[in-house]
Amino acid sequence: MSGWLKIAGLGPGAEAQVTPEVREALDAATDVVGYIPYVARVAERPGLTLHASDNRVEIDRSRHALQMAAEGRRVVVVSSGDPGVFAMAAAVFEAVEAGPDAWRDLDIAVLPGITAMLAAAARAGAPLGHDFCAINLSDNLKPWALIEKRLRLAVEADFAMAFYNPRSKARPEGFARTLDLLKTACGDARPVIFARAVSTPEEELRVVPLPDCTPEMADMRTMVLVGSSQTRVIARDGAPIVYTPRSVAS
Amino acid sequence: MSGWLKIAGLGPGAEAQVTPEVREALDAATDVVGYIPYVARVAERPGLTLHASDNRVEIDRSRHALQMAAEGRRVVVVSSGDPGVFAMAAAVFEAVEAGPDAWRDLDIAVLPGITAMLAAAARAGAPLGHDFCAINLSDNLKPWALIEKRLRLAVEADFAMAFYNPRSKARPEGFARTLDLLKTACGDARPVIFARAVSTPEEELRVVPLPDCTPEMADMRTMVLVGSSQTRVIARDGAPIVYTPRSVAS
Numbered sequence: 001m002s003g004w005l006k007i008a009g010l011g012p013g014a015e016a017q018v019t020p021e022v023r024e025a026l027d028a029a030t031d032v033v034g035y036i037p038y039v040a041r042v043a044e045r046p047g048l049t050l051h052a053s054d055n056r057v058e059i060d061r062s063r064h065a066l067q068m069a070a071e072g073r074r075v076v077v078v079s080s081g082d083p084g085v086f087a088m089a090a091a092v093f094e095a096v097e098a099g100p101d102a103w104r105d106l107d108i109a110v111l112p113g114i115t116a117m118l119a120a121a122a123r124a125g126a127p128l129g130h131d132f133c134a135i136n137l138s139d140n141l142k143p144w145a146l147i148e149k150r151l152r153l154a155v156e157a158d159f160a161m162a163f164y165n166p167r168s169k170a171r172p173e174g175f176a177r178t179l180d181l182l183k184t185a186c187g188d189a190r191p192v193i194f195a196r197a198v199s200t201p202e203e204e205l206r207v208v209p210l211p212d213c214t215p216e217m218a219d220m221r222t223m224v225l226v227g228s229s230q231t232r233v234i235a236r237d238g239a240p241i242v243y244t245p246r247s248v249a250s
Numbered sequence: 251m252s253g254w255l256k257i258a259g260l261g262p263g264a265e266a267q268v269t270p271e272v273r274e275a276l277d278a279a280t281d282v283v284g285y286i287p288y289v290a291r292v293a294e295r296p297g298l299t300l301h302a303s304d305n306r307v308e309i310d311r312s313r314h315a316l317q318m319a320a321e322g323r324r325v326v327v328v329s330s331g332d333p334g335v336f337a338m339a340a341a342v343f344e345a346v347e348a349g350p351d352a353w354r355d356l357d358i359a360v361l362p363g364i365t366a367m368l369a370a371a372a373r374a375g376a377p378l379g380h381d382f383c384a385i386n387l388s389d390n391l392k393p394w395a396l397i398e399k400r401l402r403l404a405v406e407a408d409f410a411m412a413f414y415n416p417r418s419k420a421r422p423e424g425f426a427r428t429l430d431l432l433k434t435a436c437g438d439a440r441p442v443i444f445a446r447a448v449s450t451p452e453e454e455l456r457v458v459p460l461p462d463c464t465p466e467m468a469d470m471r472t473m474v475l476v477g478s479s480q481t482r483v484i485a486r487d488g489a490p491i492v493y494t495p496r497s498v499a500s
Contacts, residue, residue: 016274019364021266084371090379093493097484104486110372112364114269121334122360129340131400133383133409142498150381153407157400159383234347236354243343246336248392
């Protein structure tokens with residue numbers, strides 16, 4: 001019996017955004033491992049065991065998945081969005097590097113998914129149509145000073161910015177500091193997109209000029225996209241279109 | 251008759267990475283518009299007209315698509331990867347903003363796809379598992395000095411980096427200058443991933459320490475991913491795993 005481990009991205013929420021290769025991996029799996037709300041998106045069926053766990057246990061979850069694959073099981077670790085962007089793929093490889101040598105030779109693959117920033121950008125128009133950066137605003141795993149340094153440099157580089165995990169109940173102050181920093185460093189009224197629960201029935205999209213942004217506009221289900229200095233807003237009936245042109249004049 | 255325009259991402263190449271919502275849009279379309287090799291990925295069928303055009307005509311192509319949607323046709327503009335990342339979505343919205351007011355009220359949607367950097371990252375492991383940036387290395391639409399500025403700031407921010415359009419026959423020198431800049435600014439042997447034609451039968455993946463990188467390792471079908479200072483390489487039989495840990499120590 002030859003086991004394998006696939007680290008699969010379920011996309012932001014809609015079934016129509018799950019790729020066929022991810023669907024096929026789930027259909028072939030004996031075990032699905034992941035954070036509770038993501039495992040809940042996988043249908044139960046005979047022969048499939050669902051292993052749902054809480055967040056903040058990513059390494060334990062990874063070891064469990066690797067151990068099962070080493071025992072010959074067909075294991076899918078599920079992430080929301082894309083597994084390589086602030087999700088489970090890095091955690092699994094941390095566990096591989098720290099684990100027994102035999103884990104390095106397991107059949108492991110990462111199956112990409114539609115990551116939240118690209119789903120959110122698509123809803124708003126094309127705010128990431130020029131150079132951009134992606135920053136995880138959680139300081140659980142890195143010092144806050146590093147986040148602030150990156151924000152300042154990203155403004156100086158005139159990147160559009162995508163923020164993952166902007167705000168949680170446990171860390172309400174980080175996003176407030178982020179907005180204060182951006183208002184000062186940018187000094188303009190560039191558009192900010194608050195995209196909550198994109199592609200689900202609870203989807204909400206707001207486009208707000210930077211000076212008018214307030215911290216409570218985001219929660220942990222919100223992707224925040226900040227335009228560059230070049231980003232444009234096209235007003236129309238209904239939601240405006242936000243896009244960043246491809247060109248920058250010399 | 252009510253027309254619409256969908257700007258759809260076909261993913262990097264494999265059919266198994268095309269989302270169901272994109273497939274459905276193609277099935278419902280009367281017209282598909284795009285760059286020749288991307289339109290070639292759409293199967294012909296009765297009732298569907300394929301409009302393939304060369305590159306560098308993105309605005310003409312966008313106007314044509316908008317005009318057809320305004321006339322009541324069901325139009326899909328196809329991009330490789332994700333349409334919002336260095337692809338057709340920004341071009342269409344540039345055309346909307348410059349075009350007749352009526353175009354603003356058209357039924358326009360962007361359907362995200364698996365963008366090349368995430369497909370390439372998945373093949374290599376999880377090199378974009380921490381904060382990162384995406385830069386288009388073509389200076390067709392922006393001054394080279396701006397690209398260099400962004401590269402320097404990205405190194406200072408210690409972002410992992412994803413480079414689109416690293417090198418073309420018409421612009422062979424830009425990528426050479428990029429590598430020179432990075433070798434000096436980074437001053438280490440961080441891994442660089444050259445991922446060519448990912449998810450297609452011609453796929454090639456190389457992991458090369460930065461000091462050993464040479465310009466001819468990339469062409470226009472190559473995504474280049476550069477690690478941050480924290481990026482790790484796990485050696486094993488076969489291709490190594492490259493990943494960037496989630497944590498940075500205080």
